[in-house]
Amino acid sequence: MTRSGLRSASGQLGRNLSVHPNAVVTAFFDQDVTGWHGVHQAFQVREFLDEGLLLTATNLTPPMLAGILPAYGRELGELMADYNRIVTAGPLVSDTGTGRIRPVPGLGPQVFYQLTDHDAERLARGVELTAEALFAAGARRVLLPVDGAPVVRGPDELRRLLARPVPKRSLQLFSVHLMGTARMSEDPRRGVTGSFGEFHGVPGLIVADASLFPGPIGINPMETVIALAMRNARRLVERRDSYEL
Numbered sequence: 001m002t003r004s005g006l007r008s009a010s011g012q013l014g015r016n017l018s019v020h021p022n023a024v025v026t027a028f029f030d031q032d033v034t035g036w037h038g039v040h041q042a043f044q045v046r047e048f049l050d051e052g053l054l055l056t057a058t059n060l061t062p063p064m065l066a067g068i069l070p071a072y073g074r075e076l077g078e079l080m081a082d083y084n085r086i087v088t089a090g091p092l093v094s095d096t097g098t099g100r101i102r103p104v105p106g107l108g109p110q111v112f113y114q115l116t117d118h119d120a121e122r123l124a125r126g127v128e129l130t131a132e133a134l135f136a137a138g139a140r141r142v143l144l145p146v147d148g149a150p151v152v153r154g155p156d157e158l159r160r161l162l163a164r165p166v167p168k169r170s171l172q173l174f175s176v177h178l179m180g181t182a183r184m185s186e187d188p189r190r191g192v193t194g195s196f197g198e199f200h201g202v203p204g205l206i207v208a209d210a211s212l213f214p215g216p217i218g219i220n221p222m223e224t225v226i227a228l229a230m231r232n233a234r235r236l237v238e239r240r241d242s243y244e245l
């Protein structure tokens with residue numbers, strides 16, 4: 001939208017970016033667990049949602065797993081040979097900080113985002129909770145998403161290692177949930193669009209994706225994205241005669 005020359009009087013277009021920062025704990029079991037088999041992400045721990053923490057077991061595909069394992073060459077090959085015995089799981093936080101996206105000449109759209117200290121602390125707690133759960137499920141060793149962390153071989157080692165604060169910069173994080181850069185609000189001073197995705201000040205332009213979210217929703221966003229898109233499309237069809245398309 002920004003590249004198309006659109007501006008929002010709210011000043012919020014491209015701002016208010018939430019990303020649900022995510023960390024992955026890699027656990028090795030003695031027996032095959034074939035995490036790729038069955039329903040993707042069938043299990044989540046929602047017990048800590050009021051802390052803004054969702055723990056999910058997400059089976060990473062081989063290329064994604066190879067990308068996050070802290071090894072190269074032969075060593076990486078040996079770890080990957082255990083793929084059927086590996087479970088990847090981890091915390092996702094409902095982030096308290098926000099970032100922005102803006103076009104940078106010659107580079108295209110660039111994302112700017114700083115993790116807050118509070119979110120880093122919750123991620124470290126989520127990593128510990130996830131690793132504890134994996135040991136309780138029978139994992140023999142886990143790799144933590146923390147630079148320089150040794151292989152952890154049991155809950156006692158885990159507690160000792162995480163007794164000290166984890167430096168924010170050492171957390172290995174990623175995001176697959178980008179939200180909020182065209183946030184909706186009926187008040188054009190606060191939101192880029194109205195609550196049915198109509199871009200304030202540009203009749204007939206409807207937003208229908210994750211950028212509408214006023215903030216992080218703390219859970220997987222796809223169903224909400226689909227629900228909003230269908231709702232906004234329905235409203236567009238109902239009111240089509242009033243737009244000059």
Ligand SMILES: Cc1cc2nc3c(=O)[nH]c(=O)nc-3n(C[C@H](O)[C@H](O)[C@H](O)COP(=O)(O)OP(=O)(O)OC[C@H]3O[C@@H](n4cnc5c(N)ncnc54)[C@H](O)[C@@H]3O)c2cc1C
Pocket residue numbers: 041176177178208209210211220221222223225
């Ligand atoms: C690896 C991965 C795993 C995920 N797993 C889950 C999950 O398990 N559960 C869940 O709920 N969510 C998951 N998500 C998040 C989910 O996919 C996103 O939140 C959701 O797809 C966002 O929907 P969207 O419509 O906002 O954007 P998108 O789905 O990204 O749709 C944007 C569309 O716009 C198109 N486009 C871009 N630029 C232009 C242009 N200039 N002109 C025309 N078209 C354009 C793109 O090609 C794309 O089709 C995952 C995301 C990733 C990357």
